[in-house]
Amino acid sequence: MTRLSWGMIGGGSGSQIGPAHRIAAGLDGHFQLTAAALDIDPERGKRFAIDLGVPNERAYGDWREMLESERTRSDRLDLVTIATPNDTHYTIARAFLEAGFHVLCEKPMTMTAEEAEHIVQIQAETGKICAVNYGYSGYALMRQARAMVADGELGHIRLIKAEFAHGFHADAADADNPRVRWRYDPAQAGTSAVFADAGIHAFHLACFVAGQTPVGISADFASLLGGRQLEDDAMINIRLNGGALCRLWTSAVAIGRMHGLTLQVFGEKGGLSWQQQHPDQLYWTPLNGRTQIIERGDAGLSASAVRASRIAIGHAEGLPVAFANVYQDLAEILTAERNGLEPNPLALDYPNAMDGLWSMRAIEAAARSARSGGQWIDIQS
Amino acid sequence: MTRLSWGMIGGGSGSQIGPAHRIAAGLDGHFQLTAAALDIDPERGKRFAIDLGVPNERAYGDWREMLESERTRSDRLDLVTIATPNDTHYTIARAFLEAGFHVLCEKPMTMTAEEAEHIVQIQAETGKICAVNYGYSGYALMRQARAMVADGELGHIRLIKAEFAHGFHADAADADNPRVRWRYDPAQAGTSAVFADAGIHAFHLACFVAGQTPVGISADFASLLGGRQLEDDAMINIRLNGGALCRLWTSAVAIGRMHGLTLQVFGEKGGLSWQQQHPDQLYWTPLNGRTQIIERGDAGLSASAVRASRIAIGHAEGLPVAFANVYQDLAEILTAERNGLEPNPLALDYPNAMDGLWSMRAIEAAARSARSGGQWIDIQS
Amino acid sequence: MTRLSWGMIGGGSGSQIGPAHRIAAGLDGHFQLTAAALDIDPERGKRFAIDLGVPNERAYGDWREMLESERTRSDRLDLVTIATPNDTHYTIARAFLEAGFHVLCEKPMTMTAEEAEHIVQIQAETGKICAVNYGYSGYALMRQARAMVADGELGHIRLIKAEFAHGFHADAADADNPRVRWRYDPAQAGTSAVFADAGIHAFHLACFVAGQTPVGISADFASLLGGRQLEDDAMINIRLNGGALCRLWTSAVAIGRMHGLTLQVFGEKGGLSWQQQHPDQLYWTPLNGRTQIIERGDAGLSASAVRASRIAIGHAEGLPVAFANVYQDLAEILTAERNGLEPNPLALDYPNAMDGLWSMRAIEAAARSARSGGQWIDIQS
């Protein structure tokens, strides 16, 4: 497989998400970092890019400079990853899509549903990829769960129980900690804090596994630490278009929950249970049967799960591989495109602009419901 | 310790709850079954009582006969357990209380909050005990959790996450199974099915551990199997009078959840996590510290937990012992009373008529909220 | 069922094992404590027996007095439990068996294999029951495992991995703690400490589940705390007569292991895994299949497991019930005998004098092997 050339915006020195993207993109060797604008500080960003092996002339001081230079090159970047602060995603993603680049945008894709609608429209018009990094959907056993649901093994899906609860914003002494505070400031974080930041991954997984999208939302938001303007805990009920009901809990004050992303799916023929902290086991209970432990790497898994797995059964494969699966999806599609071939249909499951849009719709509806005392809000599609 | 004389109504041959009470009452040898009206079929009930060692003349055909005969005896029953069908609890409990007996009533204590108010009133007037069997609160580590909260180890309680989700009413083929169907029939079950039957235990535990009572409720009820008039899944948010928010999920369609009673308590200084299926471990995470596993039987537990424990660390103690702890509480109180002594204050934590009343208030408020689309309902006390 | 009359020797005030026997014997109401010699201090023992409801004239100062008085009564004790210090078991069990009583003896049944041979002989001659309290074999899922093996579900058993490792003798500061020290003193404990005390339960379970007895043993004993004459850690390999190999680890210095009794059984058609700390789940992996969780209370368990279970699925049933199952076995046999009926064959699985003998043979062989540098020792039967 020819190496694809890859550009990166944001994710410079000191960033948490930057290395995660570089590991994910590099893990299979599909992508080579070729151009970058990594930092708000132009010089620091350039130096860091060069350290990472980017040629000097493609190490940029900011994304606009990068866009201007890269758009006219004949050796075009195959993919551009956007890992800048949230409120810049829309502008940058839009600009690169309009310039004809494929894009992988960190979540959230935008700050509002309206902007997200716009991105979806541009993406459709340009025919370019706009992936959004709901990377937990790259776990092999989440793809297994999706395949089991799609194949009808659970029958009609009745109920989904999704959680993303952690305890890392539970310390009252952090009130002035800038790393925490901005998340609860509407001016910087928008209409939602913990749901938009953490719970939205549980929301995406629920929709991804069920193969459904939301039609109505009722939410209760709570600010359990004094002085927070946005919610640090939320309970959200979601009606999905295939008839499933999703109950989603998300929290930032759940001391002792290290990560807390879990998914349970209950259909008429059986139930599934999975927790992100131990992602290599999926618990499957057929109706009136015994619970079985589906191990990643087992014989008999779905083609999508086999494809998303790298190492032998009995090992923790981990988040870096899950995340790399999104890059692998894109690499296969881009390589097929380059060779004039149809892409592997299994590669099309990567989280995309529509997922980015549904997330924003869900966030806005949940916030509106919470403000109105839990009233059910219809979601327009 | 002198053996106490014990009477039982209901719980005859074929009953599930009957043996559970006999095991719990007999486990420590405090109570001797002395009088009984065990069955709707008088002859079958008498025979079974005699088989269980009840003297012939105190084996009764029904509870009224038992009441008439027992009320005038000089060797009075120390305690009467009521384990009849739900809709008879109120009448029987009332009659025995008014006749001056101490009572342990299976839950629910009554079918309505109004009836429950009445029982509380009678109980107060007569000064007799009216215990209600929320027996999970007898687990040693639930008493430990309550003590930790009361001692301020968690600081202010912000959030409680309680669950009781099972999958035993998930089979559509059970639509006409009489053992299941009545639970979803308002004429027999009242205003709520799974919350009143299962979730109410989670509700009681949350209040018990927090030492708080509800002030407001918002609920979403769902009937996920076609044709059910009452809910088989519910999400309930509860505001408690000490400022805690409780989020409670209960379900009867969660295939794979065998029991599903869990409790998580999050305060400003730390979080607790417990699951009934493995009741001998309590997970405690102090703020900014590592999670610790508190084992039942550990050195350094609260006096209430030590007292509720019978066997050495490292063994599953199990539900029979939890349940026996409620009987032990009553035995200690009754023995102290007989000897003119003050009871052990730790014995006063048994679930009582006020718990029975709060449960009915919560059920009625939740049902009302669910009917009104999730509106918050104030709970009058 | 008529109540059986029960006598108890040892297990007085302050004893740990005494209450465990009383709970187990009382839990189902089969046995009524009718005669007792509970304590080395005659007066204290009599007072405690009377407190427990024993009639004055059957509260004895020592076991000899009890034997003399009870042997001539027409209302004979149905069962006598022996819970005295280890080195008295042989003498007392022998005396009561020879006087025609059924006996339940705490383990170890004797201090040597020679004595154990003698008990087996007396037991055979008198036709009386001599049960020995390897009570972990009363767990419902251990009976399920035994039934699965007996029914051939695992095929030929190749390997058993058994453990009983705890950390409660790991504190060097306990060197002079009398509660610990005697266990490592050959004069009081015999030829083995942790294997005879703890590991022997794992040995019994392995034989019980496999339905096999030992033919050869190789052992490595270690004294990991300075100054101990007997082993506080041992690794033992055992060849069983049905061809299985058992590898058994036992330790008293494994800090963090609270109980540490586990059993894994590997046959040609599948493997089983169980741990005593969570006794209500048995993990079953058929060859080339997925691991299944067998829950106590599941539909489809063996008749022996169903009979050993009291409460609904999803609850911890706990050690008291396991232990009560041994008493239940004896109660059924004794009641059948009284009524001139054949006993329920499932009741015959209680641990008996032959188990007591095999244990002593295994302990002596292991100690001999350990002294000889791990040489394989044949076990004579």
Add this chain to the structure above:
Amino acid sequence: MTRLSWGMIGGGSGSQIGPAHRIAAGLDGHFQLTAAALDIDPERGKRFAIDLGVPNERAYGDWREMLESERTRSDRLDLVTIATPNDTHYTIARAFLEAGFHVLCEKPMTMTAEEAEHIVQIQAETGKICAVNYGYSGYALMRQARAMVADGELGHIRLIKAEFAHGFHADAADADNPRVRWRYDPAQAGTSAVFADAGIHAFHLACFVAGQTPVGISADFASLLGGRQLEDDAMINIRLNGGALCRLWTSAVAIGRMHGLTLQVFGEKGGLSWQQQHPDQLYWTPLNGRTQIIERGDAGLSASAVRASRIAIGHAEGLPVAFANVYQDLAEILTAERNGLEPNPLALDYPNAMDGLWSMRAIEAAARSARSGGQWIDIQS
């Protein structure tokens, strides 16, 4: 950091271990695959190398050709990985070391202790790196455990319990499966099968964490599937030079154990427990204290654990990262060397030729002990 140039021998198309090395080497971007001889089939190997981005002129048909060509280049390879069949490791490693290359050799480093002594000697003479891929020692929490032991947190280490038990060679129908059969053929596998293949990882971890090496070994080997000449199950006792006793179980017939690499370390001040399947939690029980869960990513971990960790707490980091840590160690050392600096001392913990030698000594001693009925064998160093 400048990219290092990396060569690879073996690990071609269809190999399992090949991709694992490429992921590990590529994950952090330190190494660029620059030269390769990947396959026994020269043409297939060249094509695959070119597909992986190796320049045509450095894609070789076999390792000798590669050695001849590469030894004279001025742009020398920084590191050569050897992932060929086991019996070729010695010859290839020796040749490359003697030619002055740094080497990372798959385990086993050699087929005999004598060969291993030779490699150690060559390595010492040349001053080149000879790493051996005991990659599980790259897990962050294994490095944490080693640091805790080294820092004295456990005090004197008394006992180590190590296991590597799986069930993937348990199917009698696999008797003629060539992928399994060769492992039990002394001509191809040497003197040991499951200990040399699987258990040796547990051995390495035990030594790595304890910071000790073996002085004596006693082993029991069993061939539990008919017709096998080498052991498919083994129990091994090992005395270590710091006074610890290690008990190690390894099996290939333990159906239901997916991976089964676990480590428990018991010292005078506390005990540690870890299992590879859930590698991000380390259980730590201080003497007389509660068990604590040490999470990878926690504040307060050792510098070595922090350095070995890439992603935030609460995620499974997984084996690819553990494995990448060995490559990271080498990259740091090689980069320091290139820059004339002292290497980071923490980088020196990578598994090396001495580990390869100790492994071969342990295997040979264990096999000899097993043949002699479990006699203790001294290990010469």
